[in-house]
Amino acid sequence: MNTNFTGSPTNATSRAEAEAAARRASAKPGRTIRVTIKRCDGPGKPSRWESFKVTVERGSNVISVLQQIAANPITIEGTPTTPVVWDSGCLEEVCGSCTMVINGRVRQSCSCLMDDYAPGEGDEITLEPMSKFPVIRDLWVDRSRLFHNLKRVKAWVPIDGTYYAGAGPREKPAQQDTRYVLSTCMSCGCCLEACPQFNVEPDEKNWDQSFIGAHAISQARLFNMHETGKQLADQRLDALMGPGGVSDCGNAQNCVKVCPKKIPLTESIAAMGRAVTIHSVAKFFNLK
Numbered sequence: 349m350n351t352n353f354t355g356s357p358t359n360a361t362s363r364a365e366a367e368a369a370a371r372r373a374s375a376k377p378g379r380t381i382r383v384t385i386k387r388c389d390g391p392g393k394p395s396r397w398e399s400f401k402v403t404v405e406r407g408s409n410v411i412s413v414l415q416q417i418a419a420n421p422i423t424i425e426g427t428p429t430t431p432v433v434w435d436s437g438c439l440e441e442v443c444g445s446c447t448m449v450i451n452g453r454v455r456q457s458c459s460c461l462m463d464d465y466a467p468g469e470g471d472e473i474t475l476e477p478m479s480k481f482p483v484i485r486d487l488w489v490d491r492s493r494l495f496h497n498l499k500r501v502k503a504w505v506p507i508d509g510t511y512y513a514g515a516g517p518r519e520k521p522a523q524q525d526t527r528y529v530l531s532t533c534m535s536c537g538c539c540l541e542a543c544p545q546f547n548v549e550p551d552e553k554n555w556d557q558s559f560i561g562a563h564a565i566s567q568a569r570l571f572n573m574h575e576t577g578k579q580l581a582d583q584r585l586d587a588l589m590g591p592g593g594v595s596d597c598g599n600a601q602n603c604v605k606v607c608p609k610k611i612p613l614t615e616s617i618a619a620m621g622r623a624v625t626i627h628s629v630a631k632f633f634n635l636k
């Protein structure tokens with residue numbers, strides 16, 4: 349269920365869910381649909397569109413449709429082609445690897461039900477790779493920059509795992525509650541795909557100066573709130589204070605609308621913006 353920024357369900361969301369439920373209920377078993385896919389044979393190669401006719405049963409998802417196409421890669425015009433390539437792992441919206449743009453909206457393909465998107469005979473669904481990451485092949489993109497940006501904010505708890513260090517510091521339940529939702533980030537890239545401030549940067553040398561993204565800002569908040577993770581708090585704030593940091597966010601709020609885990613990204617951005625301001629003032633007066 350989508351929520352507004354205060355965490356309450358919105359009327360628009362309830363209406364959308366009711367409409368989706370009606371579509372699912374009306375979905376016809378054994379229907380034939382048209383699947384149109386943006387294809388690309390490799391990095392730097394030109395893209396092209398290909399369409400396929402696929403028979404779908406109720407409850408099938410985009411991955412099962414792609415599997416059918418891979419097993420029989422013949423276009424709607426009857427031309428043999430190469431099997432479509434995509435990335436996936438968990439098949440339960442946990443790993444984030446199957447993210448693609450479906451009917452113009454970025455989301456996970458494993459949790460995308462055909463009954464929602466193409467419930468009727470002859471319906472069409474369009475699949476494209478995310479546009480903010482380099483395409484490796486077809487629907488498979490290289491999300492290395494997303495993970496690089498997590499390294500920029502040291503998104504981990506610094507512990508020496510070579511010996512037993514005993515129980516960690518205690519946390520208050522309210523703090524755990526706040527951190528729990530932040531910890532559900534699966535590095536899927538939806539927030540980056542939707543963000544007008546995050547654009548393709550092919551030159552790795554520029555990554556450290558380019559906008560870091562809502563996911564990394566939120567993970568910095570998560571680890572700065574962690575009783576052991578906060579040992580690196582100043583270094584995370586330094587990273588967010590620099591070029592491409594939190595001040596590059598244009599507050600378009602697209603990220604929070606597309607996050608599949610309903611992470612309050614704008615709340616994280618505001619919290620880290622405040623923390624960066626306090627940090628920079630403290631540094632200016634040599635208090636750090």
Ligand code: SF4
Nearest residue numbers: 543597598600601603
């Ligand atoms: S709020 Fe900031 S991070 Fe989120 S989409 Fe807008 S510019 Fe991007």
Ligand code: SF4
Nearest residue numbers: 533534536537539607
């Ligand atoms: S913050 Fe949300 S949209 Fe962004 S990478 Fe994490 S789970 Fe995906």
Ligand code: FES
Nearest residue numbers: 437439441444458
């Ligand atoms: S396959 Fe893991 S999120 Fe879809």
